[in-house]
Amino acid sequence: MTSELQIFNTLSRKKELFEPLRPPYVGIYVCGPTVYGDAHLGHARPAITFDLVFRYLTHLGYKVRYVRNITDVGHLENDADEGEDKIAKKARLEELEPMEVAQFFINRYHSSMDALNVKRPSIEPQASGHIIEQIEMIQQIVNKGFAYEANGSVYFDVEKYNDETHLYGCLSGRVIEDLLSTTRSLSGQEEKRNSADFALWKKASPEHIMRWKSPWSEGFPGWHVECSAMSTKYLGEQFDIHGGGMDLLFPHHESEIAQSTSVHKHGPCKYWMHNNMITINGQKMGKSLGNFITLNEFFTGEHPLLEKSYSPMTIRFFILQAHYRSTLDFSNEALKAAEKGFSRLMQAMRYLEKLTASQTSSVDIGGLKQKCYDALNEDFNTPVLIAHLFEAAKIINAVQNGKENLTLADINTLKDIFDTFITGILGLSDEISDDSSETIGKLMDLILKLRQQAKTDKNYALSDNIRDELNLAGITVKDSKEGATWSKES
Protein backbone atom coordinates (compact mmCIF):
# COMPACT_ATOMS: atom_id res chain seq x y z
CA MET A 1 0.00 0.00 0.00
CA THR A 2 1.36 3.35 -0.98
CA SER A 3 1.45 5.60 1.98
CA GLU A 4 -0.34 8.88 1.71
CA LEU A 5 0.24 9.57 5.31
CA GLN A 6 1.18 13.11 6.19
CA ILE A 7 2.95 13.68 9.47
CA PHE A 8 3.53 17.03 11.07
CA ASN A 9 7.25 17.19 11.67
CA THR A 10 8.20 19.45 14.55
CA LEU A 11 11.60 19.91 12.96
CA SER A 12 10.21 21.60 9.86
CA ARG A 13 6.95 22.73 11.45
CA LYS A 14 5.17 21.37 8.41
CA LYS A 15 3.21 18.34 7.38
CA GLU A 16 5.43 16.00 5.41
CA LEU A 17 4.71 12.86 3.44
CA PHE A 18 5.71 9.88 5.54
CA GLU A 19 8.45 7.96 3.77
CA PRO A 20 10.23 5.40 5.92
CA LEU A 21 14.00 5.29 5.75
CA ARG A 22 14.09 1.52 5.20
CA PRO A 23 10.66 0.29 4.12
CA PRO A 24 8.87 -1.85 5.05
CA TYR A 25 10.56 -1.35 8.43
CA VAL A 26 9.65 1.57 10.64
CA GLY A 27 11.38 2.52 13.87
CA ILE A 28 9.63 4.58 16.49
CA TYR A 29 11.07 5.83 19.75
CA VAL A 30 8.92 7.54 22.34
CA CYS A 31 9.98 9.00 25.66
CA GLY A 32 8.21 7.02 28.33
CA PRO A 33 7.50 7.76 31.96
CA THR A 34 9.78 8.44 34.85
CA VAL A 35 8.65 5.84 37.33
CA TYR A 36 8.51 7.55 40.68
CA GLY A 37 4.75 8.06 40.86
CA ASP A 38 1.47 6.90 39.44
CA ALA A 39 0.60 7.72 35.86
CA HIS A 40 -1.81 10.62 35.51
CA LEU A 41 -4.08 11.78 32.72
CA GLY A 42 -1.17 13.61 31.11
CA HIS A 43 0.73 10.36 30.72
CA ALA A 44 -2.21 8.83 28.92
CA ARG A 45 -1.92 11.34 26.10
CA PRO A 46 1.44 10.34 24.56
CA ALA A 47 0.75 6.69 25.36
CA ILE A 48 -2.51 6.76 23.43
CA THR A 49 -1.23 9.08 20.71
CA PHE A 50 1.71 6.89 19.85
CA ASP A 51 -0.29 3.73 20.39
CA LEU A 52 -2.45 5.05 17.57
CA VAL A 53 0.62 5.74 15.44
CA PHE A 54 1.91 2.25 16.20
CA ARG A 55 -1.43 0.65 15.36
CA TYR A 56 -1.99 2.64 12.18
CA LEU A 57 1.48 2.10 10.74
CA THR A 58 1.16 -1.59 11.53
CA HIS A 59 -2.25 -1.60 9.85
CA LEU A 60 -0.72 0.01 6.76
CA GLY A 61 1.54 -3.00 6.51
CA TYR A 62 4.76 -1.63 7.93
CA LYS A 63 6.90 -3.78 10.17
CA VAL A 64 7.10 -1.48 13.14
CA ARG A 65 9.52 -1.65 16.01
CA TYR A 66 8.17 0.58 18.72
CA VAL A 67 10.54 1.43 21.55
CA ARG A 68 9.30 3.28 24.59
CA ASN A 69 11.75 3.69 27.41
CA ILE A 70 11.35 3.77 31.13
CA THR A 71 13.36 6.35 32.98
CA ASP A 72 14.44 4.88 36.27
CA VAL A 73 17.65 6.83 36.75
CA GLY A 74 19.09 10.13 35.81
CA HIS A 75 16.52 12.79 36.51
CA LEU A 76 17.99 15.35 38.81
CA GLU A 77 15.97 16.92 41.55
CA ASN A 78 16.40 20.63 41.54
CA ASP A 79 14.23 21.62 44.42
CA ALA A 80 15.88 19.64 47.14
CA ASP A 81 19.48 19.21 48.07
CA GLU A 82 22.35 18.24 45.89
CA GLY A 83 21.11 16.73 42.69
CA GLU A 84 19.78 13.62 44.25
CA ASP A 85 18.14 11.18 41.94
CA LYS A 86 14.36 11.19 42.09
CA ILE A 87 14.13 7.44 42.31
CA ALA A 88 16.82 7.22 44.94
CA LYS A 89 15.20 9.93 46.99
CA LYS A 90 11.88 8.23 47.16
CA ALA A 91 13.58 4.95 47.94
CA ARG A 92 15.48 6.27 50.88
CA LEU A 93 12.45 7.93 52.36
CA GLU A 94 10.62 4.67 52.35
CA GLU A 95 13.65 2.48 52.96
CA LEU A 96 13.07 0.48 49.88
CA GLU A 97 15.47 -0.60 47.20
CA PRO A 98 15.44 1.95 44.37
CA MET A 99 14.67 -0.80 41.91
CA GLU A 100 11.82 -1.92 44.11
CA VAL A 101 10.24 1.49 43.86
CA ALA A 102 10.83 1.61 40.13
CA GLN A 103 9.33 -1.83 39.65
CA PHE A 104 6.33 -0.94 41.79
CA PHE A 105 5.47 2.01 39.61
CA ILE A 106 6.32 0.18 36.40
CA ASN A 107 3.77 -2.46 37.35
CA ARG A 108 1.18 0.18 38.09
CA TYR A 109 1.98 2.02 34.89
CA HIS A 110 1.50 -1.18 32.93
CA SER A 111 -1.83 -1.95 34.49
CA SER A 112 -3.11 1.56 33.75
CA MET A 113 -1.91 1.31 30.17
CA ASP A 114 -3.43 -2.13 29.78
CA ALA A 115 -6.73 -0.76 31.01
CA LEU A 116 -6.53 1.97 28.39
CA ASN A 117 -5.90 -0.73 25.80
CA VAL A 118 -2.50 0.73 24.99
CA LYS A 119 -0.43 -1.95 23.31
CA ARG A 120 2.87 -2.79 24.94
CA PRO A 121 5.78 -1.50 22.89
CA SER A 122 8.05 -3.87 21.02
CA ILE A 123 10.86 -3.04 23.40
CA GLU A 124 10.59 -1.20 26.70
CA PRO A 125 14.15 -0.57 27.80
CA GLN A 126 15.00 0.74 31.24
CA ALA A 127 17.71 3.33 31.58
CA SER A 128 19.26 1.51 34.51
CA GLY A 129 19.84 -1.51 32.31
CA HIS A 130 21.74 0.50 29.74
CA ILE A 131 24.43 2.25 31.75
CA ILE A 132 27.19 0.67 29.67
CA GLU A 133 25.68 1.95 26.44
CA GLN A 134 25.31 5.39 27.92
CA ILE A 135 28.90 5.47 29.12
CA GLU A 136 30.01 4.40 25.65
CA MET A 137 28.05 7.16 24.04
CA ILE A 138 29.41 9.75 26.44
CA GLN A 139 32.92 8.50 25.69
CA GLN A 140 32.28 8.93 21.99
CA ILE A 141 31.08 12.48 22.53
CA VAL A 142 34.16 13.21 24.61
CA ASN A 143 36.39 11.70 21.94
CA LYS A 144 34.83 13.92 19.30
CA GLY A 145 35.65 16.89 21.48
CA PHE A 146 32.09 17.96 22.23
CA ALA A 147 32.19 17.25 25.93
CA TYR A 148 34.54 17.95 28.79
CA GLU A 149 35.15 16.53 32.20
CA ALA A 150 35.01 18.64 35.32
CA ASN A 151 35.50 17.20 38.75
CA GLY A 152 34.31 13.74 37.80
CA SER A 153 31.29 14.97 35.89
CA VAL A 154 31.02 15.28 32.13
CA TYR A 155 29.22 18.11 30.38
CA PHE A 156 28.18 18.64 26.81
CA ASP A 157 29.87 21.68 25.29
CA VAL A 158 26.92 23.41 23.69
CA GLU A 159 28.85 26.41 22.43
CA LYS A 160 31.50 24.34 20.68
CA TYR A 161 28.91 22.04 19.17
CA ASN A 162 26.88 24.93 17.90
CA ASP A 163 29.88 26.67 16.36
CA GLU A 164 30.55 23.59 14.24
CA THR A 165 27.02 22.58 13.38
CA HIS A 166 24.81 25.59 14.00
CA LEU A 167 22.21 23.11 15.05
CA TYR A 168 21.58 23.71 18.72
CA GLY A 169 18.09 25.17 18.84
CA CYS A 170 17.02 23.78 15.46
CA LEU A 171 14.13 21.87 16.98
CA SER A 172 12.94 24.25 19.64
CA GLY A 173 13.67 27.51 17.86
CA ARG A 174 15.93 28.49 20.71
CA VAL A 175 18.71 30.98 20.03
CA ILE A 176 22.05 29.96 21.43
CA GLU A 177 23.02 33.46 22.55
CA ASP A 178 19.93 33.67 24.70
CA LEU A 179 20.65 30.32 26.25
CA LEU A 180 24.20 31.26 27.07
CA SER A 181 23.03 34.27 28.98
CA THR A 182 20.41 32.37 30.97
CA THR A 183 21.33 31.79 34.55
CA ARG A 184 20.43 28.65 36.42
CA SER A 185 20.80 27.42 39.94
CA LEU A 186 21.39 23.73 39.32
CA SER A 187 24.06 21.95 41.27
CA GLY A 188 27.33 21.63 39.43
CA GLN A 189 26.68 24.98 37.81
CA GLU A 190 30.14 26.18 38.69
CA GLU A 191 31.69 23.20 36.89
CA LYS A 192 30.17 24.13 33.59
CA ARG A 193 31.87 26.32 31.02
CA ASN A 194 28.52 27.63 29.91
CA SER A 195 25.19 27.69 31.60
CA ALA A 196 23.58 26.08 28.55
CA ASP A 197 25.83 23.02 28.83
CA PHE A 198 24.06 19.94 30.08
CA ALA A 199 25.26 16.98 32.09
CA LEU A 200 26.17 13.72 30.39
CA TRP A 201 27.56 12.15 33.53
CA LYS A 202 27.20 13.26 37.12
CA LYS A 203 29.55 12.30 39.89
CA ALA A 204 27.52 10.88 42.72
CA SER A 205 27.55 12.58 46.06
CA PRO A 206 28.33 10.27 48.99
CA GLU A 207 24.69 9.77 49.99
CA HIS A 208 23.58 8.99 46.46
CA ILE A 209 22.49 5.36 46.28
CA MET A 210 22.13 4.74 42.57
CA ARG A 211 25.66 4.86 41.21
CA TRP A 212 27.78 3.15 38.63
CA LYS A 213 31.48 3.07 37.81
CA SER A 214 32.65 5.04 34.82
CA PRO A 215 35.94 6.36 33.43
CA TRP A 216 35.23 9.69 35.09
CA SER A 217 33.79 8.88 38.49
CA GLU A 218 31.31 6.76 40.32
CA GLY A 219 28.06 8.36 39.39
CA PHE A 220 25.08 8.26 37.10
CA PRO A 221 24.22 9.35 33.57
CA GLY A 222 22.46 12.56 32.64
CA TRP A 223 18.87 12.38 31.54
CA HIS A 224 19.22 13.18 27.84
CA VAL A 225 21.84 10.59 27.07
CA GLU A 226 19.66 7.64 28.01
CA CYS A 227 17.29 8.17 25.10
CA SER A 228 20.14 8.68 22.66
CA ALA A 229 21.93 5.56 23.81
CA MET A 230 18.86 3.33 23.87
CA SER A 231 17.36 4.55 20.62
CA THR A 232 20.69 4.01 18.89
CA LYS A 233 21.00 0.56 20.35
CA TYR A 234 17.58 -0.67 19.29
CA LEU A 235 16.73 1.43 16.25
CA GLY A 236 20.09 2.43 14.83
CA GLU A 237 21.84 5.72 14.32
CA GLN A 238 18.86 7.07 12.45
CA PHE A 239 15.28 5.91 12.63
CA ASP A 240 11.92 7.14 11.47
CA ILE A 241 9.85 8.70 14.22
CA HIS A 242 10.77 10.13 17.58
CA GLY A 243 7.83 11.08 19.75
CA GLY A 244 7.09 12.61 23.10
CA GLY A 245 5.26 15.39 24.85
CA MET A 246 5.72 18.97 23.74
CA ASP A 247 7.18 19.81 27.10
CA LEU A 248 10.17 17.64 26.24
CA LEU A 249 11.03 19.65 23.16
CA PHE A 250 13.53 21.68 25.09
CA PRO A 251 15.94 20.81 26.47
CA HIS A 252 15.47 17.06 26.22
CA HIS A 253 14.95 16.50 22.51
CA GLU A 254 17.16 19.36 21.51
CA SER A 255 19.92 17.72 23.53
CA GLU A 256 19.25 14.34 21.96
CA ILE A 257 19.80 15.90 18.55
CA ALA A 258 23.03 17.45 19.79
CA GLN A 259 24.27 14.17 21.21
CA SER A 260 23.43 12.17 18.10
CA THR A 261 24.79 14.76 15.74
CA SER A 262 28.05 15.10 17.61
CA VAL A 263 28.64 11.36 17.28
CA HIS A 264 26.84 10.36 14.08
CA LYS A 265 26.93 13.64 12.17
CA HIS A 266 23.15 13.67 11.88
CA GLY A 267 20.10 13.78 14.09
CA PRO A 268 18.53 10.62 15.48
CA CYS A 269 15.38 10.56 13.40
CA LYS A 270 13.55 11.78 10.34
CA TYR A 271 10.27 12.86 11.92
CA TRP A 272 9.76 14.45 15.31
CA MET A 273 6.22 14.19 16.63
CA HIS A 274 5.00 15.97 19.74
CA ASN A 275 1.69 15.60 21.47
CA ASN A 276 0.22 18.60 23.22
CA MET A 277 -0.67 18.89 26.89
CA ILE A 278 -3.84 18.14 28.76
CA THR A 279 -4.97 21.15 30.74
CA ILE A 280 -7.07 21.48 33.81
CA ASN A 281 -8.78 24.83 34.21
CA GLY A 282 -6.69 25.99 31.31
CA GLN A 283 -3.43 25.07 32.98
CA LYS A 284 -1.10 22.22 32.20
CA MET A 285 -1.71 19.13 34.28
CA GLY A 286 1.64 18.34 35.76
CA LYS A 287 3.39 16.70 38.61
CA SER A 288 5.19 19.84 39.67
CA LEU A 289 1.99 21.87 39.67
CA GLY A 290 0.27 19.29 41.85
CA ASN A 291 -2.91 19.60 39.81
CA PHE A 292 -2.85 16.15 38.28
CA ILE A 293 -5.40 13.37 38.59
CA THR A 294 -4.03 9.87 38.30
CA LEU A 295 -5.54 7.38 35.92
CA ASN A 296 -6.57 5.11 38.77
CA GLU A 297 -8.41 8.02 40.33
CA PHE A 298 -10.33 8.47 37.10
CA PHE A 299 -11.18 4.80 37.04
CA THR A 300 -12.43 4.83 40.63
CA GLY A 301 -13.76 8.39 40.78
CA GLU A 302 -11.87 8.98 44.01
CA HIS A 303 -10.67 12.52 43.58
CA PRO A 304 -12.23 15.78 44.80
CA LEU A 305 -12.35 17.18 41.28
CA LEU A 306 -14.19 14.18 39.87
CA GLU A 307 -17.97 14.05 40.00
CA LYS A 308 -17.97 10.38 39.10
CA SER A 309 -15.71 7.61 37.87
CA TYR A 310 -14.78 7.39 34.22
CA SER A 311 -14.00 4.13 32.50
CA PRO A 312 -10.68 3.62 30.72
CA MET A 313 -12.43 3.58 27.36
CA THR A 314 -14.09 6.90 28.15
CA ILE A 315 -10.65 8.34 28.85
CA ARG A 316 -9.29 6.88 25.66
CA PHE A 317 -12.20 8.19 23.61
CA PHE A 318 -11.91 11.59 25.27
CA ILE A 319 -8.28 11.84 24.24
CA LEU A 320 -8.89 10.60 20.71
CA GLN A 321 -11.71 13.09 20.22
CA ALA A 322 -9.14 15.87 20.17
CA HIS A 323 -6.29 16.12 17.72
CA TYR A 324 -3.01 15.15 19.37
CA ARG A 325 -1.36 18.50 18.67
CA SER A 326 -4.11 20.51 20.36
CA THR A 327 -4.34 21.13 24.04
CA LEU A 328 -7.20 19.25 25.54
CA ASP A 329 -9.06 20.70 28.46
CA PHE A 330 -10.27 18.43 31.22
CA SER A 331 -13.63 18.96 32.87
CA ASN A 332 -16.35 16.70 34.19
CA GLU A 333 -18.69 18.10 31.59
CA ALA A 334 -16.33 17.27 28.74
CA LEU A 335 -15.66 13.82 30.12
CA LYS A 336 -19.34 13.07 30.56
CA ALA A 337 -19.96 14.19 26.99
CA ALA A 338 -17.23 11.82 25.84
CA GLU A 339 -18.76 9.00 27.86
CA LYS A 340 -22.18 9.57 26.33
CA GLY A 341 -20.82 9.85 22.83
CA PHE A 342 -18.73 6.74 23.22
CA SER A 343 -21.69 4.73 24.43
CA ARG A 344 -23.69 5.93 21.44
CA LEU A 345 -20.98 4.64 19.15
CA MET A 346 -20.82 1.32 20.97
CA GLN A 347 -24.59 0.95 20.88
CA ALA A 348 -24.48 1.38 17.11
CA MET A 349 -21.74 -1.23 16.93
CA ARG A 350 -23.96 -3.66 18.82
CA TYR A 351 -26.92 -2.93 16.56
CA LEU A 352 -24.70 -3.47 13.56
CA GLU A 353 -24.11 -7.07 14.57
CA LYS A 354 -27.81 -7.83 14.43
CA LEU A 355 -28.90 -5.71 11.50
CA THR A 356 -31.31 -7.24 8.99
CA ALA A 357 -30.17 -7.00 5.39
CA SER A 358 -32.37 -5.75 2.55
CA GLN A 359 -32.32 -6.23 -1.20
CA THR A 360 -31.28 -2.67 -1.80
CA SER A 361 -29.56 0.09 0.11
CA SER A 362 -31.28 3.41 0.61
CA VAL A 363 -28.09 5.16 1.68
CA ASP A 364 -24.73 5.36 0.01
CA ILE A 365 -21.84 4.28 2.17
CA GLY A 366 -19.41 3.91 -0.69
CA GLY A 367 -16.95 6.63 0.15
CA LEU A 368 -16.98 6.18 3.89
CA LYS A 369 -14.00 3.92 4.29
CA GLN A 370 -11.77 6.11 2.16
CA LYS A 371 -12.88 9.14 4.16
CA CYS A 372 -11.74 7.37 7.30
CA TYR A 373 -8.33 6.70 5.79
CA ASP A 374 -8.13 10.27 4.56
CA ALA A 375 -8.70 11.54 8.08
CA LEU A 376 -5.92 9.41 9.53
CA ASN A 377 -3.58 10.27 6.69
CA GLU A 378 -4.04 13.92 7.54
CA ASP A 379 -1.59 13.79 10.45
CA PHE A 380 -3.67 11.29 12.42
CA ASN A 381 -6.81 13.41 12.52
CA THR A 382 -8.79 11.22 14.89
CA PRO A 383 -11.56 13.79 15.61
CA VAL A 384 -12.49 13.83 11.94
CA LEU A 385 -12.28 10.05 11.79
CA ILE A 386 -14.62 9.81 14.77
CA ALA A 387 -17.03 12.24 13.11
CA HIS A 388 -17.18 9.90 10.11
CA LEU A 389 -17.84 6.98 12.41
CA PHE A 390 -20.75 8.85 13.94
CA GLU A 391 -22.15 9.26 10.45
CA ALA A 392 -22.03 5.50 10.15
CA ALA A 393 -23.66 5.15 13.56
CA LYS A 394 -26.49 7.38 12.43
CA ILE A 395 -27.08 5.19 9.38
CA ILE A 396 -26.99 2.03 11.49
CA ASN A 397 -29.55 3.46 13.91
CA ALA A 398 -31.80 4.45 11.04
CA VAL A 399 -31.65 0.94 9.61
CA GLN A 400 -32.29 -0.47 13.05
CA ASN A 401 -35.42 1.68 13.24
CA GLY A 402 -36.49 0.54 9.81
CA LYS A 403 -36.12 4.00 8.32
CA GLU A 404 -33.29 3.09 5.98
CA ASN A 405 -32.15 -0.10 4.29
CA LEU A 406 -28.79 -1.69 3.70
CA THR A 407 -27.76 -4.67 1.62
CA LEU A 408 -25.78 -7.46 3.20
CA ALA A 409 -22.70 -6.26 1.33
CA ASP A 410 -23.11 -2.76 2.75
CA ILE A 411 -23.66 -4.11 6.25
CA ASN A 412 -20.47 -6.09 5.91
CA THR A 413 -18.66 -3.01 4.70
CA LEU A 414 -19.78 -1.16 7.81
CA LYS A 415 -18.71 -4.07 9.98
CA ASP A 416 -15.34 -3.97 8.30
CA ILE A 417 -15.05 -0.22 8.88
CA PHE A 418 -16.00 -0.51 12.54
CA ASP A 419 -13.68 -3.41 13.07
CA THR A 420 -10.77 -1.76 11.29
CA PHE A 421 -11.05 1.73 12.68
CA ILE A 422 -12.80 1.50 16.03
CA THR A 423 -11.46 -1.78 17.31
CA GLY A 424 -8.21 -2.03 15.43
CA ILE A 425 -6.79 1.44 14.99
CA LEU A 426 -8.51 3.59 17.60
CA GLY A 427 -8.23 0.68 20.01
CA LEU A 428 -11.70 1.25 21.43
CA SER A 429 -13.51 -1.76 22.77
CA ASP A 430 -17.01 -2.31 23.97
CA GLU A 431 -16.65 -2.57 27.71
CA ILE A 432 -20.17 -3.80 28.20
CA SER A 433 -19.91 -6.98 26.18
CA ASP A 434 -16.55 -7.68 27.73
CA ASP A 435 -17.83 -8.37 31.19
CA SER A 436 -21.11 -10.01 30.35
CA SER A 437 -20.44 -13.70 30.65
CA GLU A 438 -22.50 -16.41 29.06
CA THR A 439 -24.14 -17.37 32.31
CA ILE A 440 -25.21 -13.83 33.09
CA GLY A 441 -26.54 -13.60 29.56
CA LYS A 442 -28.74 -16.62 30.11
CA LEU A 443 -29.93 -15.34 33.46
CA MET A 444 -30.77 -12.01 31.92
CA ASP A 445 -32.70 -13.69 29.13
CA LEU A 446 -34.75 -15.44 31.77
CA ILE A 447 -35.36 -12.34 33.83
CA LEU A 448 -36.37 -10.31 30.80
CA LYS A 449 -38.69 -13.07 29.69
CA LEU A 450 -40.44 -13.01 33.07
CA ARG A 451 -40.62 -9.25 32.91
CA GLN A 452 -42.13 -9.44 29.43
CA GLN A 453 -44.78 -11.76 30.81
CA ALA A 454 -45.55 -9.24 33.53
CA LYS A 455 -45.88 -6.55 30.89
CA THR A 456 -48.17 -8.71 28.81
CA ASP A 457 -50.30 -9.19 31.91
CA LYS A 458 -50.22 -5.39 32.31
CA ASN A 459 -48.59 -5.92 35.67
CA TYR A 460 -46.51 -2.79 35.21
CA ALA A 461 -45.78 -2.51 38.91
CA LEU A 462 -43.86 -5.76 38.71
CA SER A 463 -42.16 -5.04 35.39
CA ASP A 464 -41.04 -1.63 36.57
CA ASN A 465 -39.87 -3.10 39.83
CA ILE A 466 -37.70 -5.59 37.96
CA ARG A 467 -36.25 -2.81 35.87
CA ASP A 468 -35.57 -0.64 38.91
CA GLU A 469 -33.90 -3.44 40.81
CA LEU A 470 -31.71 -4.26 37.83
CA ASN A 471 -30.87 -0.60 37.56
CA LEU A 472 -29.62 -0.62 41.12
CA ALA A 473 -27.44 -3.56 40.19
CA GLY A 474 -25.96 -1.45 37.39
CA ILE A 475 -27.95 -3.04 34.60
CA THR A 476 -29.94 -0.85 32.25
CA VAL A 477 -32.96 -2.27 30.49
CA LYS A 478 -34.23 -0.75 27.28
CA ASP A 479 -37.56 -1.67 25.72
CA SER A 480 -38.16 -1.66 22.02
CA LYS A 481 -40.63 -3.19 19.60
CA GLU A 482 -38.41 -6.21 19.13
CA GLY A 483 -38.24 -6.78 22.87
CA ALA A 484 -36.07 -5.63 25.72
CA THR A 485 -32.32 -5.33 25.68
CA TRP A 486 -29.98 -4.84 28.55
CA SER A 487 -26.53 -3.47 29.17
CA LYS A 488 -24.27 -3.35 32.15
CA GLU A 489 -22.60 -0.22 33.38
CA SER A 490 -18.87 -0.40 33.48
Add this chain to the structure above:
RNA sequence: GGUCUUGUGGCCGAGUGGCUAGGCAGCGGUCUGCAAAACCGUGUACAGCGGUUCGAAUCCGCUCGAGACCUCCA
Protein backbone atom coordinates in the same frame (compact mmCIF):
# COMPACT_ATOMS: atom_id res chain seq x y z
C1' G B 1 12.34 39.33 29.20
C1' G B 2 13.25 35.48 25.03
C1' U B 3 11.27 31.21 21.84
C1' C B 4 6.86 28.96 20.29
C1' U B 5 1.66 27.98 20.27
C1' U B 6 -3.23 29.57 20.65
C1' G B 7 -8.29 32.34 21.05
C1' U B 8 -14.55 28.66 17.11
C1' G B 9 -21.90 28.61 19.29
C1' G B 10 -23.98 26.72 26.68
C1' C B 11 -19.54 22.78 26.99
C1' C B 12 -15.76 19.75 24.35
C1' G B 13 -13.71 19.99 19.69
C1' A B 14 -12.61 19.63 13.75
C1' G B 15 -11.97 22.94 9.91
C1' U B 16 -6.29 27.20 6.27
C1' G B 17 -10.16 31.23 1.12
C1' G B 18 -16.26 29.95 -1.27
C1' C B 19 -19.87 23.69 -0.11
C1' U B 20 -24.39 22.20 7.41
C1' A B 21 -17.65 18.76 10.77
C1' G B 22 -18.91 15.78 14.88
C1' G B 23 -20.12 14.77 20.06
C1' C B 24 -22.54 16.47 24.68
C1' A B 25 -26.17 19.72 26.74
C1' G B 26 -30.86 22.68 25.62
C1' C B 27 -35.66 23.34 23.08
C1' G B 28 -39.94 21.25 20.01
C1' G B 29 -41.80 16.69 17.99
C1' U B 30 -42.20 11.05 16.65
C1' C B 31 -42.17 6.39 19.11
C1' U B 32 -43.49 4.21 24.11
C1' G B 33 -48.20 1.89 29.43
C1' C B 34 -44.09 4.78 31.60
C1' A B 35 -38.82 5.36 31.25
C1' A B 36 -34.43 4.89 28.44
C1' A B 37 -32.60 4.61 23.65
C1' A B 38 -33.32 5.94 18.74
C1' C B 39 -35.23 9.16 14.94
C1' C B 40 -36.93 14.16 12.88
C1' G B 41 -36.65 19.45 13.48
C1' U B 42 -34.12 23.43 16.00
C1' G B 43 -28.18 27.46 16.88
C1' U B 44 -27.47 35.14 13.08
C1' A B 45 -19.97 30.32 16.30
C1' C B 46 -15.57 31.85 14.62
C1' A B 47 -11.63 37.52 20.63
C1' G B 48 -11.51 42.93 18.78
C1' C B 49 -10.05 46.50 15.02
C1' G B 50 -8.09 47.35 10.25
C1' G B 51 -6.16 45.39 5.48
C1' U B 52 -5.75 41.90 0.99
C1' U B 53 -9.72 39.52 -2.08
C1' C B 54 -15.39 38.98 -6.21
C1' G B 55 -15.44 36.28 -1.47
C1' A B 56 -12.02 35.18 5.12
C1' A B 57 -13.15 31.54 10.90
C1' U B 58 -9.33 30.43 7.24
C1' C B 59 -4.12 35.16 4.47
C1' C B 60 -1.55 39.96 6.48
C1' G B 61 -1.00 43.86 10.40
C1' C B 62 -2.13 45.78 15.09
C1' U B 63 -4.72 45.36 19.96
C1' C B 64 -6.46 42.32 23.88
C1' G B 65 -6.67 37.44 26.24
C1' A B 66 -4.75 32.35 27.21
C1' G B 67 -1.03 28.58 27.35
C1' A B 68 3.79 25.85 26.81
C1' C B 69 9.05 26.02 27.05
C1' C B 70 13.44 28.75 28.79
C1' U B 71 14.66 24.27 35.87
C1' C B 72 12.32 18.12 36.67
C1' C B 73 7.63 17.33 34.06
C1' A B 74 3.85 13.40 29.00
